[in-house]
Amino acid sequence: MTGSRAVPGLRWPRLLAGRGRYVGDLAVRGMREVAFLRSPFAHATIRTIDCAAARGLPGIDAVLTHADLAHVVRPFRGTNALFETLVAPEQTALASSHVRHVGEPMALVVGDSRAACEDAVEAIEWDVDPLPVVSDPERAVSADAPCLHVAAPDNVCLAMEASSAGVDETFATAETIIDATFRFARHTGVPMEPRSLIASFDPSDGALSVLHSHQCPAAMQQAFAALLDLPAHRIDITCPDVGGAFGIKQQLYADELAVVATSILLGRPLRFLADRLESMASDIQARHHVVYARLGAASDGSLVALDVDDLLAIGPYSQYPRTSVGEGRALLTCTAAPYRVPEARARSRAVFTNLGMAGHYRGVGHPIATAVTEGLMEEAARRLGVDRLAFRRRHLRSVDDGPQRTALGPTFEPLRYAACLDALAAAIPTSDLEVWRDRVRASGALAGFGYAVFIEMTARGPAFYGDGGAEISTRDGCFVRLEPSGAVRVNASVTEQGQGVETAVAQVVADTVGIALSDVAIVTGETANTTHGGGTWASRSLASGGHAAFQAARTLRAEILSLAAALLQCGPETLDIIGGSIVDRDDSNERMTLKQLAAVCHFRPHQLPAGRQPALEAVASFGPTDAPFRAGCGVQLSAVEVDPDTGVVRLVRHAVAHDCGAIANPLFVDGQLKGGIAQGLGAALWEELVYDDQGQLLSGSLADYKVPTALEIPDIQIVHLPAGAAEEDPDTPPRFVGVGEAGTAGAPAAVMNAINDALAPRGAKLFQMPATPERVLQALGAARG
Amino acid sequence: MTHVSIDLTVNGRAVRETVQARMTLVDFVRERLDLTGTHVGCAHGVCGACLVLIDGVAARSCVMLAASADGRAVETIEGLSERGATRNLAEAFTRHGGLQCGFCTPGILVAAHALLAETTRPTRDGIREALAGHICRCTGYEPIVDAVADAAAGRQDAGP
Numbered sequence: 028m029t030g031s032r033a034v035p036g037l038r039w040p041r042l043l044a045g046r047g048r049y050v051g052d053l054a055v056r057g058m059r060e061v062a063f064l065r066s067p068f069a070h071a072t073i074r075t076i077d078c079a080a081a082r083g084l085p086g087i088d089a090v091l092t093h094a095d096l097a098h099v100v101r102p103f104r105g106t107n108a109l110f111e112t113l114v115a116p117e118q119t120a121l122a123s124s125h126v127r128h129v130g131e132p133m134a135l136v137v138g139d140s141r142a143a144c145e146d147a148v149e150a151i152e153w154d155v156d157p158l159p160v161v162s163d164p165e166r167a168v169s170a171d172a173p174c175l176h177v178a179a180p181d182n183v184c185l186a187m188e189a190s191s192a193g194v195d196e197t198f199a200t201a202e203t204i205i206d207a208t209f210r211f212a213r214h215t216g217v218p219m220e221p222r223s224l225i226a227s228f229d230p231s232d233g234a235l236s237v238l239h240s241h242q243c244p245a246a247m248q249q250a251f252a253a254l255l256d257l258p259a260h261r262i263d264i265t266c267p268d269v270g271g272a273f274g275i276k277q278q279l280y281a282d283e284l285a286v287v288a289t290s291i292l293l294g295r296p297l298r299f300l301a302d303r304l305e306s307m308a309s310d311i312q313a314r315h316h317v318v319y320a321r322l323g324a325a326s327d328g329s330l331v332a333l334d335v336d337d338l339l340a341i342g343p344y345s346q347y348p349r350t351s352v353g354e355g356r357a358l359l360t361c362t363a364a365p366y367r368v369p370e371a372r373a374r375s376r377a378v379f380t381n382l383g384m385a386g387h388y389r390g391v392g393h394p395i396a397t398a399v400t401e402g403l404m405e406e407a408a409r410r411l412g413v414d415r416l417a418f419r420r421r422h423l424r425s426v427d428d429g430p431q432r433t434a435l436g437p438t439f440e441p442l443r444y445a446a447c448l449d450a451l452a453a454a455i456p457t458s459d460l461e462v463w464r465d466r467v468r469a470s471g472a473l474a475g476f477g478y479a480v481f482i483e484m485t486a487r488g489p490a491f492y493g494d495g496g497a498e499i500s501t502r503d504g505c506f507v508r509l510e511p512s513g514a515v516r517v518n519a520s521v522t523e524q525g526q527g528v529e530t531a532v533a534q535v536v537a538d539t540v541g542i543a544l545s546d547v548a549i550v551t552g553e554t555a556n557t558t559h560g561g562g563t564w565a566s567r568s569l570a571s572g573g574h575a576a577f578q579a580a581r582t583l584r585a586e587i588l589s590l591a592a593a594l595l596q597c598g599p600e601t602l603d604i605i606g607g608s609i610v611d612r613d614d615s616n617e618r619m620t621l622k623q624l625a626a627v628c629h630f631r632p633h634q635l636p637a638g639r640q641p642a643l644e645a646v647a648s649f650g651p652t653d654a655p656f657r658a659g660c661g662v663q664l665s666a667v668e669v670d671p672d673t674g675v676v677r678l679v680r681h682a683v684a685h686d687c688g689a690i691a692n693p694l695f696v697d698g699q700l701k702g703g704i705a706q707g708l709g710a711a712l713w714e715e716l717v718y719d720d721q722g723q724l725l726s727g728s729l730a731d732y733k734v735p736t737a738l739e740i741p742d743i744q745i746v747h748l749p750a751g752a753a754e755e756d757p758d759t760p761p762r763f764v765g766v767g768e769a770g771t772a773g774a775p776a777a778v779m780n781a782i783n784d785a786l787a788p789r790g791a792k793l794f795q796m797p798a799t800p801e802r803v804l805q806a807l808g809a810a811r812g
Numbered sequence: 813m814t815h816v817s818i819d820l821t822v823n824g825r826a827v828r829e830t831v832q833a834r835m836t837l838v839d840f841v842r843e844r845l846d847l848t849g850t851h852v853g854c855a856h857g858v859c860g861a862c863l864v865l866i867d868g869v870a871a872r873s874c875v876m877l878a879a880s881a882d883g884r885a886v887e888t889i890e891g892l893s894e895r896g897a898t899r900n901l902a903e904a905f906t907r908h909g910g911l912q913c914g915f916c917t918p919g920i921l922v923a924a925h926a927l928l929a930e931t932t933r934p935t936r937d938g939i940r941e942a943l944a945g946h947i948c949r950c951t952g953y954e955p956i957v958d959a960v961a962d963a964a965a966g967r968q969d970a971g972p
Contacts, residue, residue: 033909035906035907035909036911036912038914039905039906039911039914040902040906041914042911042913042914042917043893043898043902043905043906043911043914043917043921044849044889044890044893044902045847045848045849045850045888045889045890045893045918046849046890047848047849047851047914047915047918049848049851049915051842051848051851051852052842052848142832142834142835216949217947217949218913218915218949219851219853219859219861219913219915219916219947219948219949219950220851220853220913220915221853268913268914268915269913270851270913270914270915270916271912271913271915271949271950272913273949302852302855303853303854303855303856303859524913525911525912525913525914525950526912527912694909695909697909697955698909698912698950698951698955701951701952701954701955702912702949702950702951702952703952704952705949705951705952705953706949728854728856728858729853729854729856729858729859729947730856730858734947734949736943736944736945736946736947736953737939737940737943737944737946737948737953737956737957738940738941738944740952740953740954742954742957743952743954770952
């Protein structure tokens with residue numbers, strides 16, 4: 028039994044007092060600092076790297092290149108066995124013969140301060156032969172494009188397609204065809220704490236200990252074991268406070284692997300704290316798509332066919348261990364998922380470029396699929412002259428239809444799209460928005476509002492990584508034990524980066540056992556002390572970790588009641604645990620405290636019936652296996668004003684109606700929605716990793732890569748759909764659906780639709796993100812002709 | 813490498829140290845004084861995670877040299893927290909979920925403290941303006957604005 032309560036984060040008192048323990052705040056005795064020589068060229072053959080002068084500088088312990096590390100660390104390739112044709116070129120911790128993106132690590136310096144290390148980086152003498160560069164996805168697939176890898180002469184990492192049988196025939200007979208080319212800028216997640224780790228290898232016992240700002244310590248344990256030839260059980264990964272992650276801290280990074288390998292080589296602790304410039308160049312990048320899409324409608328205005336052709340610019344390698352094709356795969360799954368469209372085809376080509384490494388950032392592929400689908404839906408409604416919401420309602424999949432297979436293949440459980448749309452329209456009537464829009468337009472300005480229906484795929488099952496051969500768990504475990512004090516200690520394999528899962532798991536345990544949250548102590552993010560688990564990715568951790576916590580706590584509770592019944596000489600079914608006391612179920616009268624029971628069990632077990640060994644510990648683990656994922660859904664609304672003279676878009680209001688089932692902690696659920704929406708708003712209007720045609724990163728600082736601030740992000744109205752009644756049964760594990768992707772999934776589409784609603788009276792259209800003033804003015808100018 | 817001697821107070825305590833002339837103030841308080849509550853989010857004066865008070869005025873310690881703090885009084889989140897100056901802000905952040913990962917939080921608390929030292933009746937837009945030099949990637953800012961407004965109201969109730 029778990030209630031829904033707005034409990035503050037367990038770490039917050041420390042974090043608010045300036046007593047956080049992020050990797051950069053920690054030290055290990057004997058620790059040295061690290062800096063990297065990173066390639067300033069996007070594509071080049073390495074001629075020489077001469078470290079002699081750098082090695083002689085004061086405070087420098089070592090300067091290493093690929094040749095120094097090659098016997099300690101294996102090369103790696105981001106494969107997935109499910110995709111036989113995926114080209115995954117070999118990558119090394121430090122560049123060997125070539126560099127293929129600006130920021131690729133070429134040499135590693137170890138010294139007594141970061142400043143000394145950076146001085147030494149400057150003293151490394153190197154020479155390269157520059158090679159032609161591929162700096163955008165369309166260039167990558169052009170006929171005369173330079174080639175990054177011999178194994179991929181066409182620069183294609185993977186081409187995927189999903190299709191129903193009659194797409195072309197249906198388009199041939201469609202009455203109306205709406206088409207557009209959607210362009211999405213390259214992003215990165217920008218967690219405020221940059222990537223960081225302290226790697227300590229002890230050559231005397233062969234144990235590796237890593238303090239890691241990471242989401243998936245267990246996956247790193249497997250990766251380091253595989254690539255460094257260490258037994259996994261001799262590797263401990265500990266995630267202390269992690270200052271945001273958003274998917275960026277989910278992967279293996281070449282530079283981090285090089286730090287760990289160097290710790291093994293030198294036998295001493297090394298700390299690497301990425302600075303912001305190297306983060307912008309070397310953190311996982313994402314969202315860089317060009318999508319041509321078209322929608323066909325019959326003469327009665329019904330949708331008959333959809334066709335989506337996606338070009339995704341990944342980096343120069345397939346990311347290890349998850350690959351870089353996740354966005355395309357999500358696009359093939361969730362494009363048009365909310366709607367009944369009889370015929371559909373989606374293609375995605377992931378292409379190699381000389382840009383930064385690409386992979387997973389919050390919402391993987393969802394924002395692209397939603398922006399394309401919803402952009403076409405609103406454009407179609409405009410063209411057909413029908414109301415946008417009525418047009419959607421006409422085509423939305425209904426809960427009454429039960430699970431449905433889409434034209435692209437996947438089957439989705441019934442989702443409450445229409446209820447979300449109704450709830451949003453009830454909270455913010457369209458007529459009110461129209462009145463506001465008319466008033467602004469009457470004053471000569473441009474104003475508009477737009478909607479986006481979205482699906483959110485969370486809590487993935489094991490099929491993709493498991494069958495794909497990647498050692499990435501989709502399970503999580505929870506170990507609970509009753510202490511002599513009557514408190515419960517919890518060790519859980521979920522990991523905390525601010526989203527609140529640690530607090531939520533503790534809540535589940537407290538509520539399920541029947542004790543106060545203050546009587547629960549929880550440890551997460553430590554491979555040595557928890558079961559092997561997935562950690563944080565794809566909004567999965569409460570779905571798995573919350574379920575496991577419930578099961579473990581139920582087992583402990585049953586044992587406590589059984590022990591109490593034995594002592595009190597009654598039936599366990601006559602007892603209950605409330606507020607840390609064992610009480611009569613009928614009248615809630617206290618029979619004994621949990622502390623009294625725990626003291627008997629720990630210190631005077633001979634008072635129990637003869638032979639009874641109390642089991643004051645329980646462990647459980649869980650991972651969804653019944654479906655590829657759990658889905659949530661929702662609708663977002665954005666209203667904007669556009670200044671026709673400057674092209675500046677101002678966000679006037681934003682709202683979301685959302686269905687994620689049971690809510691453990693509304694403070695965190697709302698936090699995920701609002702924070703995710705803010706990132707989606709950044710995508711729509713400001714955020715862009717700009718590279719020039721030589722692959723040089725032009726937006727490598729936070730002054731150039733615009734992350735929105737409190738001045739730009741409006742207050743956000745949230746409407747929750749109430750969960751079903753099934754959650755009330757105390758014997759049923761709570762069925763949590765993730766909520767972390769919702770904001771980024773829907774916000775960009777809603778904003779772009781609002782902008783196009785604002786531009787429509789001028790006959791202008793814009794399908795490129797971010798909608799910078801320059802692009803808005805160009806769209807207005809193009810409409811003027 | 814040029815070194816300089818500096819004399820300053822940090823969180824009310826007299827500090828005398830010799831530092832490299834190029835050492836930033838944030839590296840000084842973090843690495844020399846173990847005051848790690850002040851964070852480095854960008855190291856170029858944009859994100860605000862490194863905000864401290866210098867002679868009572870908010871300043872970005874990542875774009876300021878330790879040497880230039882000579883003779884001044886520096887106060888960090890640890891000092892503010894220990895003397896209770898940010899208590900009602902911290903309570904309001906807790907109520908409203910004004911933090912998630914917490915990395916940007918010390919800088920934002922320092923900025924909010926500086927704002928409320930100026931006025932206990934800030935407008936919502938005024939709060940947003942005062943926080944415009946900070947990046948929070950987790951919350952979407954609204955819970956932070958709510959918290960600062962709530963703390964301001966609490967200080968009004970408490971009287972001048």
